[in-house]
């Protein structure tokens with residue numbers, strides 16, 4: 051069916067020949083025809099004369115009825131004028147041949163009445179005959195006109211039927227050739243039509259793919275969500291859409307984007323459902339591949355950032371380890387004293403545990419940032435995340451003489467997000483801020499990290515900002531700094547902001563840059579509370 055060529059039926063452009071012939075039939079008024087009619091009248095009268103002369107030999111009186119027949123025949127075939135002509139000729143012939151004195155046009159006084167009766171009867175016969183003929187002609191004419199009308203109407207109907215058939219054919223063709231699966235359902239949701247593309251995909255005929263059978267092709271893991279959406283749409287009479295997997299004829303599932311809309315009557319009652327399934331399997335695969343690549347890039351970027359931080363991380367871990375060793379020695383001394391100083395030893399062991407835990411936390415964080423993990427969201431406090439991050443970069447900022455001020459609104463609601471990813475965003479922004487202030491000599495290097503609640507229209511967000519007092523972002527590059535691989539740093543790879551924006555957007559938020567209060571840049575991002 052799909053891929054067939056469309057051939058339209060020929061549409062009649064002229065009325066049928068029969069109608070034209072019928073309309074031609076009525077035209078009979080030529081001179082030849084008139085002459086023929088009068089000739090016929092003469093012939094009929096002549097025949098009547100011959101018959102009467104013949105019969106005269108057999109009968110005792112002249113059989114004049116033959117003339118009535120001649121008059122009637124003339125009037126019938128020729129109409130009123132030839133009929134009257136036949137009356138005149140018959141009258142003369144009868145007078146001449148059969149009214150005494152014979153062979154003369156004189157009329158004897160005794161025959162006057164008979165002769166007048168003959169003329170009167172002839173006239174009546176002519177009138178009756180021509181009248182009958184005219185009535186019959188009129189009827190025939192009316193019938194002919196009717197036939198023509200019927201032929202014309204039939205022709206018009208045929209033409210409009212053909213137009214309708216052609217439009218219907220084109221519509222059906224449209225539903226078959228568009229690159230989408232189409233299905234429709236009754237108001238109660240019973241799927242009763244699937245286009246050929248859909249049937250070809252599932253490898254069934256329409257009877258095998260209706261109602262519950264249709265639902266049976268949906269992936270078991272998706273069926274519940276499909277039924278939910280479908281039944282909610284049915285009861286609300288509102289369009290629904292979503293992404294579900296449908297099983298193909300080969301038994302494999304492919305992802306489709308389904309959208310169904312109701313057709314409603316003037317009273318707002320749903321009279322039918324129409325839906326399309328768009329195959330998005332390839333797009334899904336491409337997106338998965340892309341997000342895998344993005345994940346790898348994000349990891350690479352983290353790796354590079356961590357590379358930069360190696361010295362301070364080493365210091366961060368080294369500090370508690372040194373302290374642990376020192377407290378360990380002290381503990382030994384307190385214990386080997388005589389008598390052993392148990393309270394001091396206990397205190398020293400407490401410090402060992404404290405510093406061990408601190409070192410463990412740092413290592414845990416590093417491991418988390420390096421681990422190849424798929425994003426996992428949980429409820430977390432953005433303030434805690436910022437505090438952890440600040441602790442993490444403290445050595446680096448101390449080393450470069452950068453101070454960090456925090457403006458965190460109290461009691462911020464928790465957000466639903468991936469802690470490692472959001473920490474990476476914060477780390478990128480803070481490391482960029484540190485980089486932006488490297489050349490600053492004339493003023494204190496300060497980073498302000500803020501977090502507060504923000505209401506935008508009817509949505510509530512957490513707004514996080516990282517502000518520095520560096521050179522700021524020059525307007526000519528501001529539009530490009532979020533592009534992948536855009537960098538102005540000799541050692542930069544230009545992926546930090548691009549990855550950060552992707553992460554923020556995957557949390558339903560936005561990331562942008564604006565001029566800071568003291569000439570530097572302020573990078574801000576939002577995380578919606580309903581994400």
Ligand code: ADP
Nearest residue numbers: 482486522531537538542543544545546547571
């Ligand atoms: P990279 O740090 O490797 O260059 P990023 O994507 O993190 O990659 O940053 C891209 C570019 O954005 C930087 O090279 C820099 O020009 C600009 N930029 C980022 N943060 C700041 C900032 N805080 N102040 C000024 N410019 C910045």
